Structure formats: structure tokens, C-alpha cells
Amino acid sequence: MLTLLYAGSPGLWPAYQAALGAALAEAGIAARLVRPGEAAPESVDYLIYAPNGPVQDFASFTRARAVLSLWAGVERVVGNPTLTQPLCRMVDEGLARGMVEWVLGQVLRAHLGLDAHILNHSGRWEQIAPPLATERSVTVLGLGALGAAAASALAGLGFRVTGWSRSPKEIEGVRCLAGAAGLAEALAAGEIVVTILPNTPETANILNAETLAMLPRGAVVLNPGRGTLIDDEALLAALESGQVAQATLDVFRTEPLPPEHPYWAHPRVTVSPHIAAETRPASAARVIVENIRRGEAGEPFLYRVDSARGY
Structure with missing residues (x-):
């Protein structure tokens, strides 16, 4: 069973818990969703991440196969020196x-x-x-x-x-x-x-x-x-x-x-108060789960960020 760490906005946890659970079940992927403090960092397989969430240091996530962002923009994380895992931006x-x-x-x-x-x-x-x-x-x-x-x-x-x-x-x-x-x-x-x-x-x-x-x-x-x-x-x-x-x-x-x-x-x-393109949990969860499926199947991730280009 995979361990997936939700490291997004704490206030959106209930919505993402439900949406990710439904998408995982539909894809037939066995996984447990945890929040920071509920699992050892070295046991986490994938981070479901947002720049305004609680995780800013990725060094301890030694097992993580990828950091899957819930945001389209990655400028706040792409230059993070502790980020050595593949980073995927959100396109949905x-x-x-x-x-x-x-x-x-x-x-x-x-x-x-x-x-x-x-x-x-x-x-x-x-x-x-x-x-x-x-x-x-x-x-x-x-x-x-x-x-x-x-x-x-x-x-x-x-x-x-x-x-x-x-x-x-x-x-x-x-x-x-x-x-x-x-x-x-x-x-x-x-x-x-x-x-x-x-x-x-x-x-x-x-x-x-x-x-x-x-x-x-x-x-x-x-x-x-x-x-x-x-x-x-x-x-x-x-x-x-x-x-x-x-x-x-x-x-x-x-x-x-x-x-x-x-x-x-x-x-x-x-x-306009930054409302043009908001991530919706239901559609975003399907993208996240598809990338998890790809990671487990050894297939290329969707929307992987090129750190040299910055997006």
C-alpha cells in the first residue's frame, strides 16, 4: 500500500481527502492518505503539495518518487535546493x-x-x-x-x-x-x-x-x-x-x-482577486492519481517541470 502525504492547504483537506479517495478507488490504487505528522517522512511515496502548505523542506522524504503540485505555478518551489524529487505542476x-x-x-x-x-x-x-x-x-x-x-x-x-x-x-x-x-x-x-x-x-x-x-x-x-x-x-x-x-x-x-x-x-x-484559474479538487485529484499510476508503472509523469526553464 502506498503512502500519500497531503501537503496542501489545511483548510482544503476535507475536500481533497474525499476527491483523492474517490479517484484512487476508481483507479484501483491501494493507498493511505496522511497529513504531516501522521507518517514518517521516509515512508512517504508521493507528496501532494501546494506552496502554501506546511512542507517547505523535502530533504527527509527520501523514498518519495515525486512531488505532485496542486498549483499551476511553480515559481515558489522550483528553486528550492532541498527538492531533488521530480516535480509535476497541475494542468487539469x-x-x-x-x-x-x-x-x-x-x-x-x-x-x-x-x-x-x-x-x-x-x-x-x-x-x-x-x-x-x-x-x-x-x-x-x-x-x-x-x-x-x-x-x-x-x-x-x-x-x-x-x-x-x-x-x-x-x-x-x-x-x-x-x-x-x-x-x-x-x-x-x-x-x-x-x-x-x-x-x-x-x-x-x-x-x-x-x-x-x-x-x-x-x-x-x-x-x-x-x-x-x-x-x-x-x-x-x-x-x-x-x-x-x-x-x-x-x-x-x-x-x-x-x-x-x-x-x-x-x-x-x-x-480581480486571483480568481481566474482555481484548482478544483475533483478534477485535480484525477490528474494526481494518474501521475501516481504512471509513477508506479514506470511511465513518464505528466506535466513534469523542467527546473532549468522554470516551468
């Missing part, structure tokens, strides 16, 4: 669907100009129809599992979608660009720009004073990716100048976003 249908729904909602909000009607208390009847999706260009920065899903969904609604990634990708219905030259071209097409990149040294401040100036004037910026993707001071300056018309931000360098941060009071910024 619940995360992807949540991201797609958030992106579609925010892109449509910007595209249709809904704020003009929601905030209009003047009594003026301004009957100005928005353009069709086929007349709007949307750029998605980042074409990993979540970015590709969002780009495909936007293309399915008829938007002219340009996707950019650091390495070449192909997605049906999406114009895919890559590399430094591709970034400039992608930004120039971005009436609405969505950032869904990982947090790495190469992506830090990818939207800065120079790159924000490449956008069409009056562009909208949506960031459900990572707070480090945007130079905050540069974005605030672009909002003040009108180069960027509006920004909706779901992720920040410091979370929760401090009450004194200028984003809270800015009239053209919407603060």
Missing part, C-alpha cells in the same frame, strides 16, 4: 475551464464596451453599437495549456487572435508568433492583450514602458497570468497617457493587493 480541465471563462468574460466586457453602460448614470441615451468580434484583434501572450485554451475559445467566437510564445506553436484558427521579433508583431496587433505566461526571468516585466508603447493606442490589458509579467509603474503611466485605456488584473506581485496600492483607486483599473 478545471483550471483550463476557469481560465477560459474568466478570459472570455473580460475580453467580451472590453470588446462590447460594457463599462460605458454600467457606469452611465447621466441619463444620456448613447446608441453606439460595438464592432463585431471579427473586427477586433486580440493578442494572447503565452500559449501553454491555459493560454492555448483561451486563444482557441476566443478564435471560436470570431475574434482575430494572435498568440505569442517563446517557442513556436501551432493552434488552429490562431496566428502564432514566437521569439523577440514575434513579440513586437503580436503586441502591435493587440487591441486587447491577455497575458497568460509563467513567472520566469525571461517573462518578468514583459509588459514594460517599451512594450506597452508597441500596443495600439487605447489598448486594453488583461492579466490573469502572473503579477511579475507587468511593470506596475509603466502600466500606470500608460493608463495616465491614454496609451492603455483600461486594465483588468487578477494577479499581483504582492497578494492580497495592499489597500494603499494605486490600482485600487485608479478609475481605469479593475482588481
